[in-house]
Amino acid sequence: MTINKICITTLASAAIIGCATSVQAKNFDKLIFNPDIAKQASLTMPSGETVDYTAYEGIFYVTNVEDSVYQTLNIYVPETLRANNSTPIFLRTYIGGYMATTAKAPSASDATGRALKEGYVVCIPGSRGANSTITRDGKTVYTGTAPNGLLDLKAAIRYLRYNNDLIPGDAERIIIDGTSAGGAMSALVGSTGDRHEYDKYLKKMGAAPTSDKVFASVCYCPITDLNHADMEYEWLYGCTNTGVRHLNADQIIISNELAAECPDYINSLNLKDGNGNAITADNYKDYLKTFLIASAHKALEEGCEIPDTIGIIRYAEKPNFGGRPAAPGNSDGRGAPSFGPAGMQPRFNNNTDYVTGIDLDKYLSYVASVTPLKTPPAFDQYGVLIDTPTPETNVFGNPEGTPANFTDFSLRHRLHDNNATLSKEMVQRVFIMNPMNFISENASSVAPxxxxxxxxxxxxxxxxxxxxxxxxxKNSGYDVNFFLPWNRPHSGDYNLDDLFNWIDSVTK
Incomplete structure (x- = not known):
């Protein structure tokens, strides 16, 4: 295909760098996009439709490449590109389990293929992770310890922005999509654009001297807020400990200790519902119920069968609360959340039951019966009751491959020292790997x-x-489309009609 953007020369690129020295400018010349690597390819969609595109693959996005297997990105430009200078760029990360991922080709079975079909530019970067290694001086070095995977994504975004005059698509409108740990990375990228906490790392990597903000963040089942995730897990699922979960006595002690720490954290967030009411540990479970009720009601409307045994409470006659959101304190949790996708509010008709409440303990037992729950601590278990590390303790480990605790709770239990605390270096690494630390009202670093x-x-x-x-x-003023899809397990890139209708709505 023909690239219609204005090509800039090496000299002009050096000028963009501003106050950088001539040596630095020459070094960043390595990051200038080369259109001559183009290859033509096509993708056959499930419908049988063929999508033709131009591929630019194997592009290094930093000047100081530590791991050449992973620190590259691929760019795919559909032949039906609608408008070179304004087409959004859909950036898909395949990070899972905080592991490394190579730069991949678009797939007809996920959002990358759909994005090409819709006419968007697609970028798929590789990134280092807990299992990525190189050999240095005869020794194995783990290259993907936190925050390196996140830094690689930021560097890839900077590459796109640095070459915005050369690469088709609009780098001011990057939409990042990820699932699980990738969803966590998507949340981090979306909340930490241009934050100074990452500058020293990115400079050392040789990332392009420009912005790493994104326009939108798509987060499927994000495994994030890691330093509070253990307590949140036990606070919610503790009701199943002696039932379907079958914890032993030692595990129950750990579960109870973790759960006891959660209320203070919930209260510290100062969250509010759509009506401005404070959400606290005392009414949080009623707030949670509103999301699950909305999900169940939408499923009934769409013809799903919901058994009576899993805790969903419904009437065969239209209730008189009119679909208004309930206050978090309502004991039956009826109503729907005040924000989310179109159709989240209950719509009553003559062909469906009306979901009015939920027995939360019974529902959580149902969830635990479908897929066994993790044992406590769910994420930072290393050395607490067993020595098996989790992906999260691996990613917070050291370059020698030794896993590490990232919460004071687990560190104290592993060392049997009630006074043990994380090192300052670990505290900082954990801080910059949690998007909750960066979200505030009018924060320029946060995607809109x-x-x-x-x-x-x-x-x-x-x-x-x-x-x-x-x-x-939402409380901080950002546009949020949130939902808990009914009967959906841990997965991503589903219901792509909803996703791309949303993308069209925010980009147009």
Whole structure:
């Protein structure tokens, strides 16, 4: 295809760098996009439709490449590109389990193929992770410890912005999409654009000297807020400990200790519902119920069968509360959340039951019966009751491959020292890996648009994690489209009609 953007010369690129020395400018010449690497390719969609595109692959996005296997990105430009200078760029990260991922090709079975079909430019970066290694001086070095995976995504975004006059698409309108740990990375990228906390790392990597902000963040089941995720998990699922979860006595002690720490954290967030009412530990579960009720009601409207045994309370006659959101303190939790996608509010008709409440303990037992729950601590278990590390303790480990605790709770239990605390270096790493630390009103670092999904039977993290993220963003004035899709397990890139209708709505 023909690139219609104005090509800039090496000399002009050096001028963009501003006050950088001539040596630095020459170094950043390595990051100038080369259109001559173009290759033609096509993708066959499930419908049988063929999408033709131009591929630019194997592009290094930093000048100081530590791991050449992962620190590259691929760019795909559809032949049907609608407008070179204004077409959004859909950036998909395939990070999962905080592991490394290579730069991949678009897939007809996920959002990358759909994005090409819709006419968007697609970028798929690789990034380092907990399992990425190189050999240095005869020794194995783990290259993907936190925050390196996040830094790689930021560097890839900077590459797109640095070459905005050369690469088709609009780098001012980057939409990042990720699932699970990738959803956490999407949340981090969306909340930390241009934050100074990352500058020293990015400079050392040789990332382009420009912005790493994004326009929108798509987060499927984000495994985030890691330093509070253990307590949130036990506070929510503790009701199942002696039932379907089958914890032993030692595990129950750990579960109870973690759960006891959660109320103070919930209260510290100062969250509010759509009516401005404070959300506290005392009424949080009623707030959670509103999201689950909305999910169940929408499922009934769409013809799903919901058994009577899982805690959903419904009437066969139209209730008289008119679909208005309930205050968090209402004991039956009826009503619907005050923000989310079109159709979230209950719509009553003659062909569906009316969901009016939920027995939360019974519903959580149902979720736990579908997929066994994680044992406590769910994320920072290393050395507490067992020595097996989790992906999260691996990613917070050291370059020698030794896992590390990232919460004071687990560190104290592993060392059997009630006075043990994390090092300052670890505290800082944990801080910059949590998007909740960067979301505030009018923060220029935060993306203006958010699409967040977490399945209504996804137990990979507590429901509190995505709900807190969505609520804090909404409270801070950002555009948030949030929902708990009914009967959906831990997964991403589903219901792509909804996703791309939303993308069209925020980009147009």
């Amino acid at each position: 648009h958010w699409f967040i999904r977490h399945g209504a039977k996804d137990r990979d993290t507590s429901f509190l994690v995505p709900i807190n993220l969505a609520t804090k963003l």
